[in-house]
Amino acid sequence: MTAWYPLRLSAQVRPLVFGGHAIARRLGRGGLPDRVVAETWEVSDVDGSVGRVLDGPLAGRSLRRLVQDSPEELMGRGWRGDRFPVLTKFIDASGALPVHLHADDHTAQALEGQANGKTEAWHILDAAPGATALCGLKAGVTAERLREALLAQDFDAVMRRLPVRAGETIYVPAGTLHSFGPATLVYEIEQTSDIQQHAMRWRMEDGSPVGDDEWHANLAMLLRECKLEPRPDFGPGLRIQVDDGVERVFLCAGPYFALxxxxxxxxxxxxxxxxxxxxxxxxxxxxxxxxxxxxxxxxRAETLLLPAVLGRVEIAGPADVLLGYLPDLDRDVRAPLAEAGYGPGPIAALGEGLGP
Incomplete structure (x- = not known):
């Protein structure tokens, strides 16, 4: 029998061109290379970027193997799956991310040959005054108008530009065209996937140009996967006073994750x-x-994975932590918020699948 404990996993560090040094210098994360870092993938079961346990009796085991060998102990009673379903990242958008989107589950299966798509949410940890994000399309934008704007690289002509403030969160359904940065630090939670379609004429890995044929092919696929309707907004979350000096804020929730x-x-x-x-x-x-x-x-800015079988965690204050998980929406989200006095409208606004 496995003696379960909080798992420290290897993080995947991504040196993409929009990154900087804020995860180390502003969040205080140690052990990062002294070069540009755009993302640290804290808990990942994405193919090619699967985390491994760093210490304790399970050291060296991959997250994929733990999921497959002990699904209920790790994930919870009755759960089955071939990989850990949630991906989390710290993202340093010192520069602007490319305008891009991620397919939904159906489109990922039909067009990308992938088991699932990627809905995500961004929790803003820090942002410079005046920082903005592009998320979703303006009302009335047609597919043809979007195509014209993408060809012209005129994103503001068709996309909604939203103000960004530290402490707020936005739930971004799959298929939503988006970007954020510059001068923005984000904690991102999402489905386990790395599929994406970009609208840019440069590569986010190194800034090199994308050739005409490849760029037009990218735009054609993006237009097939893009949803015109989603217009998500940032929100402060729903707050519950748990104890003297202890507060719990529900930032977002949906069928794929809660934060x-x-x-x-x-x-x-x-x-x-x-x-x-x-x-x-x-x-x-x-x-x-x-x-x-x-x-x-x-x-600072480190992560532990707490297996479901542990059942309870205690952290002495002062503390400021994020908890992400695959929820039972009724048990984990609706019930505690309703008990705290929140009505159906504010609860449904946290994400998807929470309406009547």
Whole structure:
């Protein structure tokens, strides 16, 4: 029998052209290379970028193997799947990301040969005054008008430009054309996938130009996958006072993931029980994480994966942490928010699948 404990996984570091040094210098993440870093993939089961356990009895095991060997212990009672379903990242958009989109599940299967698409959400950790994001299309934009604007690289002619503020979150359904940056730090949660279609004439890996034939092929596929209707907005989330000096904020939720931010002062520790695997990422100062007999230190901008079988976590304050997970929407989202007095409208606004 496996003696489960909080799992520290290897992170995938992406040196894309829009990145900088903010994850290390502003969030305080240690151990990063002294070069441009755009993304750290905290918990990943994406092909070619699968995390591995770094310490303890399970050291060296891949997340993929843990999912397949012990699905219920890791993910929760009754769960089955061939890979961990949630991907989380810290993203440094020191520069602007390319305008791009991700297919939905049906389109990913039909056009990309992939098992699923990618719905995502962005939680803004920091942003410069005046920072903006492009997300969704303006009302009335047709497919032909979008095509003309993409050919002209005139994104503001057809896309919604939204103000970006630290502490807010936006749920971005698959098929939504989007970009954010510059001067923006984001924690992103999404379906486990790396499919995307770009509208740019440059490559995000190194900034090199994209040739005409490839660019036109990219635009043609993007237009096939793009949804004209989604117009998501940023929101502050729904706040619950849990204990003296302890607050829980539901940032977003849908069928693919949910994300919460918990803060604790020093009067009472942060205590949370759970029935599904929790991705615990630190948005504040270093903290001590206790799950039963297991005690782990969690540094700035670091992450632990808490297997479902652990069932309970305690973190002494002061603490400022993010919890991402695959939810049972009724049990994990609707019930606690309804008990706190929130009505159907505000709950449904957190994402998808929460309406009547």
């Amino acid at each position: 919460e931010r918990w803060r604790a002062g020093t009067a009472a520790p942060l205590r949370h029980t759970f029935e599904t695997a929790q991705i615990l990422s630190n948005a504040g100062a270093p903290v001590t994480v206790t799950c039963g007999e297991a005690v782990r230190e969690l540094g």
